[in-house]
Amino acid sequence: MTDARTVLGVFPDEKSAVSAVWALKKTPWTVKTVYSPVPSPEMAAALPVRPSRVGYFTLVGGILGFFLGFALAAYTSLQWKLIVGGKPVVALVPFFIVGFEFTILFAVIGNVAGLIHQMKLPDYKALKNRDPRCTGRHFGVAAVCPGADVDKLTEFLQQKGAETRMMP
Amino acid sequence: MSDRPSRLTFEAVEKSVLATLTPASRRYWAAVGLLGLGVLVGAGCWAYQIAVGVGVAGMNNPVAWGTYLINFVFWVGIAHSGTLISAILHLMRASWRNPIARAAETMTVFAVCVAGLFPFIHLGRAWMVYYMLPVPNQRHLWQNFQSPLMFDVVAISTYLAVSSLFWYTGMLPDLAIVRDHSKGAKKRIFTFLSLGWTGAHEQWRHYTRAYLFFAALATPLVISVHSVVSWDFALGVVPGWHTTIFAPYFVAGAIHSGLAMVLTLMIPLRKIFRYERIITIEVLENVAKTIIFTGLIVAFAYGTEFFMAWYSQNPVEMEVFRYRLTGDYAPGFWIMVMCNTVAPLVFFVKSARRSTRVLFTVSILVNIGMWFERFVIIITSVSRDFIPHAWGRYAPTWVEFGIMLGSFCLFFFLFIVFVKHMPSVSMTEMKEMLQEGGGHD
Structure with missing residues (x-):
């Protein structure tokens, strides 16, 4: 029209x-x-x-976060291959905890990024209409x-x- | 004549909440000034400690963890029930939490901010904090991510970021309401803060989805954060700390203390802002019922600790628990037991649950008891370690008391500044509750 x-x-x-x-x-x-x-x-x-696509951003953020957290812990540990507390240099259980926290952090960041992207915020022009x-x-x-x-x-x-x- | 108030409407909710954002009275500013003074006292004590050295605190061998870490654990614990109310109860569709969700989330954010100060204070040389951050450096040294202290850095930072984003996102529709009822500079500020929210169905479509994900992500986070805090202790081979019960014990304790703080904040807020029709006595009663539950879990955890010490027949473990019961810090232990486990039992009586005086009194007692719980856990264990000739005692100095006072003043300062300048009740969630027919009659 x-x-x-x-x-x-x-x-x-x-x-x-x-x-x-x-x-x-x-x-x-x-x-x-x-x-x-x-x-x-x-x-x-x-x-x-x-259905909203925000969830895809959240999911991608979470997956990236886990690998980023785990990789950070593993990389820094490999810089000095020091045995601490009898655990391997790349210790799965403690590094999983770091990975978990990063999962949540980056999933939430992805969630907010998705929200901003999908809602096109800030959108002050919309207030006029x-x-x-x-x-x-x-x-x-x-x-x-x-x-x-x-x-x-x-x-x-x-x-x-x-x-x-x-x-x- | 019935004294039941008429049914709430959208307008009534807005009117009640927007009325709290009018210019404040002198008494309000006096309270802000008084709390600001307390913050200055704390800051002054911290400045003195930085100038002279951390030796001005009472920490020494064998008690190297004192009130700073007690306060850290206390404030992180306070934060937890805000997330319980905003996220976990949201997932459970418990709409009674709607009137108090905003204030509880606000409590979470400010409590984590205050908690986050204490590791800095405890460090002594606060400017060396970057040792805890994984930044490339000329020393080629990196953090030990196998240490629970590093878990803590990651977990608390994540918790602060997530709870702040959750809090702000949840406020967007309310900020738009304030914008649409304001003029001048206030309108410009709220226009900026509300990011152009219009309430279009496209916005709601993404917003409700994102809010659900927020809640779903915050729920495991809140459990993990206090578990990580408990591992600061449980992963150390110190008698009284090295136990598998610590994570659930700490999470339950955190929610217990946080719910008590919710009552401590909500009851005066309800009275001062005349929120009686919004934060009804039924809402407070539900919080009280939850406190009974968490109090019983905490009581069970206290009992289990003693049972495990006795059942192990480990002399060091048994000595630590005997010392808690009858030693130098026994008054702290008994304050903890009475305030955290005995006092909340009064909520089994319906009339007590519906009396704001009783609710407020018990909430203060639980706050005191939970502070002493952290005192007892931290101090009694390290002051009675494995070797008797290395035993020692600890008492906080005036510097530590000053900083502690400052932390409480900072928390209440931030809270009262917030509630007078931002919507302290989520108008949108209240409207949703009314829309679904779940409103208060």
Whole structure:
């Protein structure tokens, strides 16, 4: 749609917002995004939501972390091949502990990196295109339509119980 | 007429929490100033120790580990229940933890910060701390990663990093709420801190997933960290320390002390910030019930230690435990037993669990008892080692007392500064609880 316009409907509760999303799916218009003060399983069920890929970052971080931790302990130990406490120079059990702690550390770093990457944070520009009430108790549904349908879409959202406004 | 409060709503939660972020009273700043003074006392004592040398502390042969390491273990222990509440109870879907999760996480972060100072203080020459870090150096020397002390460096650093990231990530939606209710400089600060959070479903999709992973990773971490701390002792062949029970014993003790500190912090917070409808008595009651459980585990561990000493018939081990019971530090031992295992039994009585005075009193007793537990474990073992003519006694000096005072003041200073400037209750998690129908009536 070259002349696509976005209308934001702000709903007073989750139920009416979810109902509006289900109803919008039966129209030619599309749901661009939904804003909510809490994660909403009902809304997730109504939207075409793919599973988050953050977990891949976490997994890669964890695997890297384990090998990094173990390798650090082994490398430093091999610099001076000194027998300590009767254990081998590359002692598996104690070095596993270092590997474990690094696993957690790097998995969490991967988790945060994944979160930042997937959510594209920081994203201060996004603040201009939303209604601040949606971090409070309201639910926002942003729907896209051709320019000619703006009035119809606005009326549709209002009938579903929303206050509406145009989004840039 | 029913005195039951009306059901909480999203607005009521926001109103209660945002009301705490209004400009502070003079009494608040007086409290901040007083605690700041305590921090300065501690810093002054540390500066004196650096200038004169670590000999100003009471540590000497045979007791080379004194109050600095007692405080280190104490503060790491305090940190643990914050993670228990924020991560483990989150995984268990125990929504009663939502009202206290933020404050408990905050407690964790600040307690680890305070704990992390003590190895520096204990070093004496604090500027030599890089000896513990694996950085390439002209001496071509590396750390011994077979040592539990190096496990500790890795574990505590990891714990501080993970708990800080978990804490900040968990605050993002709340920082956005504060942003949307602020003006001027405050709005700019919270806009920056909230990283552009809008509550879009795409954000929630990644956020809820990442939060779950955080909780899943923090859970084994919290268990490993205090196990590693226990191995600082258990991997040494010192009577009273060299025992396999130490890891679970320390983890249970850590959670016991941390839960007590949660009550110590929550009860005044609830009163001062008028959070009675959010942090309900049922929430505090649940913490008390958990304290009964951890107290019984700790009591079992105390008993097991004595049984193992007797069952081994090892004269050195038996002497150490006889000494704990009746020796120079016996008052510390009995304070430990009474405060940690006997006092929490009062929570078997429902009316005691629902009385904030009793809850607060017992929480203080458990805090005292858990400090003495670390004192008893560390001091009695090294002061009565294998060779009787090398036995000795230890008493902290004014420098150690000053630094200890400073550490407590620093912890409470950071906490009260936080709760007045950041949302001390997770509004989002409270809303989630209400959304799921699990709210307080």
